[in-house]
Structures are given as structure tokens and as C-alpha cells.
Amino acid sequence: MTGSTLGARAPRLTLRRRRQLAGALFALPAVGLVAGLIAVPIGQAIYYSFTQWDGLTSTWIGPSTWTQAFHNPNLWTALENNAWLLLAVPFALGLPLLIAMLLHQRVIGWKIFRSIYFLPTAISWVVLGLVAERFFAYQGTLNSLIHFFGLAHVSTNMLGYESTALSALGITFVFTMIGTNTMLFLTGLATLDTSLEEAARIDGAGRWRIFRHITLPHLSRFIQLAFVMTVIALFSALFSLIFVMTGGGPGYATTTMEFLIYQTGFAQGDFGTAALYGLILFVLTAIVGIVQLRLIGSDE
């Protein structure tokens, strides 16, 4: 008789195979959940993008939605607006980084400042939008300040003109992101080993070099995370600000992809096209995410 030295009964599966099987079984519920929550809605969106759907009944119309959508100038305006808003991202990262660096110096009253900077995070974006709307309004706080400094001739209604409304929205967006990103960077700074900074000081480094060679490399992962979160928020969380501040206008000046989906689906009742726009937004966000993951991966 040949076979296992451990006993007469040889195992039917190798240990490696059994481990793989067990792993797959354990992963199954999570895979099912992810599939149910992500894959199914995406599949549905793809399906509905080939239909005319009013929210209740859908009729298959083939790829005509796709061809029409890409000829719709509003889609391109929305994409352009999204692209322009990306210019806000460096500010939404740079300002919090600066604030976090200052707070980390433990300046007098830093705890109070920390609370003040973090406060907007705890407030609904609808409220922030209302405050911003009052701030930028023709008789709002911004113009009062401009008048106060004797610059009445440059006072403007930022939300009222196509040329400036998007900037006002971008500024508001930066403001809403400051709290979260500042906290993230402060956390990053708190995990920085102080002896590294001390070693650099003894090695002859001044403030700038310490920031450039010690602090910044340490914070890089936190900055990457903040970047992803900020871009995703920019693409998919601006709705409440736009709704309250401009309603997407004037014209389509502040309509982003996200807002266009709402307008197309709920205002115009064209859910088929809205589903298609949803897919485009999903692909754009996914590209940002994947590029970012690649960057993080290549660093390791």
C-alpha cells in the first residue's frame, strides 16, 4: 500500500487548495454585498441608458440616447465646468496644509483655532451654501467689505454673472473642504516623529528644508488621500451648494455633471439620459481613483 504516512486515508484536497476554498467561501458574503450595491446599479444604469424611461415605465430605444447625448452642448458645458472646478483642488489642499502647519506649531490659542477651522465640517452644506449665497450676493458681506475699503467701483454680483458664478462656487467649495483636510493634515503631522525634525535641525536644515525634506514626504500619503477625497467631493457632492447658491445658473454656468443628472432626470423626466450621464460621471471618478491608487502603489 502506498500513500500518506499519516494514515490510510489520504486527504482528497491539498492543504493549499483547501485554504483557497476556505478563503473564497469567507469572501463570498462581501463579494455578494459589493456586487449587489455596486455592480447591479451600474448594470441597471447601463440598461436604462438604452431606454426611454420616465421613472415608471421604460421602453428600449437602443443607442440613440448615446448619440444624442454627445451632441448635447449642455453635457460639454457641464464637463467643462467640472474641469474648471478642478482648479479649486490645489487651494482645497494648500490652504488646509498651511493652516495645519501653523496649528502644529502650537501657537497661542491653537485649540480654539482648530475648533474654528473644523466647525464648517459639522455644518450642513445646505447651510454653508445659504451663507455663501448671502456672502456673494450683490448686497452681501463681500460687497460690504469692498465698500468698507473704499473700493466700491469693483463691487460685483458674483453669482449673477456667468463669468464669475463658477469662481464663487469654487471658493465656497474650498471653504467647505478646509475643515476636513486640515484635520487630516493635523493627524498626519501628529504622527511625525519629532526626533526626525530634530535630527534635521542638527543636520543643518532650516524651516523650508525641514518642510520640503521631512514633513512633506511624511505627509505625502495624507495629501494623496485628501486629494482623492477632494476630487470625489468635487465631482459628486457639490449638488447641495449648487442647488442653494445658483440652481446651476446663470444659464448653465454652474451646472456640473452631477447637477446635470438631477436636471435631466428629475426636472426633465428623462431618466434614460440621466442614467447615461451618471455612467459618464462614474467613469470620470473611477479614472481619478485608479490613477491615484497607481501613484500610491508605485510609491511602495
Next chain:
Amino acid sequence: MAEITFSGVTKVFAGNVTAVDSLDLHVADGEFMVLVGPSGCGKTTALRMLAGLEEISSGTLSIGGQVVNNVLPKDRDVAMVFQNYALYPHMTVAQNMGFALKIRGESKAEVERKVREAATILRLGDYLDRRPRALSGGQRQRVAMGRAIVRSPQAFLMDEPLSNLDAQLRVEMRVEIARIQRLLGVATVYVTHDQIEAMTMGDRVAVMRGGQLQQVAPPQALYDHPANEFVAGFMGSPPMNLLRVRTSPSRGRVGIAVGDQRLDVPAAYGATHDLPRDEDAEVVLGVRPEDIDVVGSDVSGPTLKTRVERREALGAEILVHLSVADSGPASSVAYDEDAVVSRPTTLVARMAPQARVEVGDVLMVRLNEERLHFFDGRAGVTLRRERV
């Protein structure tokens, strides 16, 4: 290269905590000075003041004759090795070592040459392209050393650089650091709480306690002639036996009472020590574990009758814990905290492993009469006239 002088250097932290109290210390050019003491004794604070990482509350600190109280760390030309090494995690070994040179504006070729040179001394040549996380503890330690030596600074400052290594590696690195320091001849201030490092590495050792300098001396002198009870108890493992005893002069000779036994102090001590002549004065008698020998009952000299309480075999030697036997009934030796404090009668003796000693044995032991130490019963300072 330069000498370092602390004069009356004091550090008071917020909350009125005095970490270093009027420290006077001179480190000669090329000298290896070890600052040793228990946690919180101020040794690290003293080092950090020298590095410029802590401000000096009062006193003056000079490096190479220049007062550096208000000089920034980067302008002091000192290199420091940190306890956790503080290697820059995103830089390679070569970049870590060359960082200070790069900042100084040295040419790329020059930086590379110096890094290679240091790497050769430290046997790090094969690891120059690795990041710190891909190195073992001992290698990281060597990189930290390398970062210090490439700069050819005026002084090396080392803050417990071996405390994160395992015991065997620590012994190796102890030798290694001492070798490199001798090779380069740069004044070094080395902070440790490990008295073995202090004994083996330093040209001189400064013992600190509670922010105050207790004694500065070459290691052997410190061991042989401790300035006070603290130094006597701190240096040496196991530490010196310190017995709080009372004088009992008789027939013109100083004697002391240990428990209820009388011990004659050799006459020679009268010439070198300020022993109290009066009856019942409190003194502390110190005797090193290796200065206790088992003898027969008929020998002369300072002998004590003891009982073996515990025996610890360490391989190369055994440590024997002895209680000074009372002549009264055994029950009177029962543990009583007050009695232990007022009349401590336990000794630790270091013996050869061949010594046939078992727990419960009653032994007559002789204290090496040339190596007894006496300290003032109240102030704890040595009664020896000639101080080291």
C-alpha cells in the same frame, strides 16, 4: 574638534521643574565622556541643551571656546545619534548619511566620497541603496552613526544609542562605537542609563542624579572610590553592599556594630578617612560583592557570621545573599520593614561557581580590609579625605 564646557548650566522646565541643576562639566578635546544616571536624572536634558534642542535657563555652555547658549543647532557643528536613530524613512542609507553634507552645499562627488568612506568604516557598503525600513536594528544603528561621522563634526552627541538593540548586538556595538570614537578622536558625550556601557566605553564617566552631578572620574576610579552612597550603589552590578551601621570604639580603635556583631575597622582607615571617634555615630559601610570571602572561624580581620539566604548561579560566578546572623532566637530575624531600614543586615557576595554554598549554611565571611568604604550617615558623602 573641540572641547566642551558646561558652567553652572541649569534647565528649568515649565511648572518650575529643575531638570539640570547648575551643571559644571568639562569635556576635553577627543575625550569620550559618558553621562550616566537613572531615568529623570537630567542626563538627556543636558545633552539636548548641548545639541541646541533645549534652551538653557541659566549658565553658559561653550563648544570650542565659543559660548553657544544662543546658537542654533545647525550652527553648532555637532552631530547627534538618537535613541530611535531618527533615520529619514523616505531616504536611502546613502541619502540619510549625505543629507547634512548636501545641505552644507558640498558637491555631489564629495558627498558620495565621504558617504562611501563612512560606509566602509561602518561596514555598510552593501546597503547604501536601501531604505531604513529594509535594515535590521543593528544596521539602522550604524546608519545613524554614519550620518554623524560623515560630517566630521566638532563633537558627537549620543542619546542612549544602544538601548533599542538586543543584548548581544549591544555588546558588539559598544565595542564598535568605542573603536570609531578612538579612530576619529572627536569629543563625544554619550548618555546612557546602563552602567556597564558607562564603565566600558567612557574615558571618564559623569554620574548624575536629580539634575545634579554626583561625580566625574575615570570608570575605575569611580568604581574604586565613589564620592557618595548613590554613586557607590549605582555603579557596579550587583551594586555595592551598603550597611547602615553604628560606631562602637573600643580600646582606642574604631569598631562598628553590624547587627549585634562587632567589626574592627583596620587602623589604616584612621589615616585616610574621617571616621567618627565617638560612640554610636551613624555611618554607612560599603563593601563590594567581590570583596567578601568565606573563611574559617579562626581568622583575624573584619569577619562576620552570616547565614545563606539565597544562591543565584550565573554560570561564571554565583551571587550569594547573606544575612548577618543574629545571636538571638531565629524568630527575631522575622521580616520587619522598620528593622530592615534601621538595621539592614543583608549582603550580596560574588563567589566562584565552585564554592560549595547552600541555602541555610552558616558561614564566616571576611570583608577585604583594604577595600572598605565609609560614608557619612546623614549626608551620604564619602569619609575618605582624598577625593577623586
